[in-house]
Each structure stands twice: as structure tokens, then as C-alpha cells.
Amino acid sequence: MIIRNIKDIIGTDKEVHAKDGQWSSRRMLLRNDNMGFSFHETIVYARSKTHIHYKNHLEAVYCVSGNGLIEDLKSGKVYEIYDGIMYALDKHDEHILHGGTEDMRLICVFNPPLVGTENHDKHGVYPIINE
Numbered sequence: 001m002i003i004r005n006i007k008d009i010i011g012t013d014k015e016v017h018a019k020d021g022q023w024s025s026r027r028m029l030l031r032n033d034n035m036g037f038s039f040h041e042t043i044v045y046a047r048s049k050t051h052i053h054y055k056n057h058l059e060a061v062y063c064v065s066g067n068g069l070i071e072d073l074k075s076g077k078v079y080e081i082y083d084g085i086m087y088a089l090d091k092h093d094e095h096i097l098h099g100g101t102e103d104m105r106l107i108c109v110f111n112p113p114l115v116g117t118e119n120h121d122k123h124g125v126y127p128i129i130n131e
């Protein structure tokens with residue numbers, strides 16, 4: 001069994017910050033944990049804007065506090081995000097995440113699991129790391 005406290009992750013190398021400061025990702029379960037997915041707590045800062053396109057991963061995201069919007073770049077549709085809303089990028093959906101008036105706290109699951117060092121490239125993509 002694995003038991004972890006977010007307090008032991010914040011401020012370590014398992015907390016990854018967006019290069020432009022829009023979000024912070026606390027990586028609680030990673031590939032080395034052999035769960036078949038990775039599990040993160042992500043804070044998306046109020047009034048931020050992030051272009052994301054996870055070409056190599058599927059991601060499900062559950063909001064537990066704060067507010068924001070997700071803009072689907074294929075359909076042009078915009079959906080509100082707040083406590084209780086889940087979205088799943090089941091088609092590797094390219095999108096823009098807009099921070100709202102308060103920081104959003106999101107629980108995120110990735111398949112395949114992240115190794116832990118991944119950060120977005122200029123297209124909002126995480127690479128596959130095969131080491």
C-alpha cells in the first residue's frame with residue numbers, strides 16, 4: 001500500500017511549475033509506482049491561460065475547488081469548471097484552460113503515467129519518456 005501526504009510533495013522535485021507560471025502540479029503517483037496511471041493535484045492559478053494538447057496521453061480532471069473554463073479548440077465550445085465537474089480528454093482534445101476568479105484545485109489522472117519531470121513544450125504537449 002502507498003500512503004502519501006501532499007505536504008511531503010509540495011516544494012520537492014515532485015512539484016512541477018508551468019514555465020510561464022500558470023499552474024503547479026504536485027505529482028503524487030508516478031510511473032515508478034506501477035499503478036498504470038499517474039495521479040496529480042494541480043493548482044491552476046486565477047486569471048491564467050494555458051494552451052494544452054496531450055497528444056501522447058489521456059487525462060481525466062476533477063475539480064474540487066475554485067473556478068475556470070475549458071475551451072475545446074476543435075468545437076469552439078466553452079465549459080465551466082467548478083467543484084464537482086470532471087472533464088476527460090478522451091480524444092487527446094486540444095484545449096485552452098482559463099483560470100477563473102479563484103485558483104482551481106484539480107485532481108488529474110494520466111494514462112500512460114508520467115515519469116514526473118514532464119513539462120509542457122511550446123505546443124502544450126508532454127513527451128513520452130522511455131528511460
Ligand SMILES: CC(=O)NCC[C@H](N)C(=O)O
Nearest residue numbers: 023025040042061106108
Ligand atoms: C489541468 C491540467 O492539465 N493542467 C496542467 C498540468 C497537468 N494537469 C499536470 O498535472 O501535469
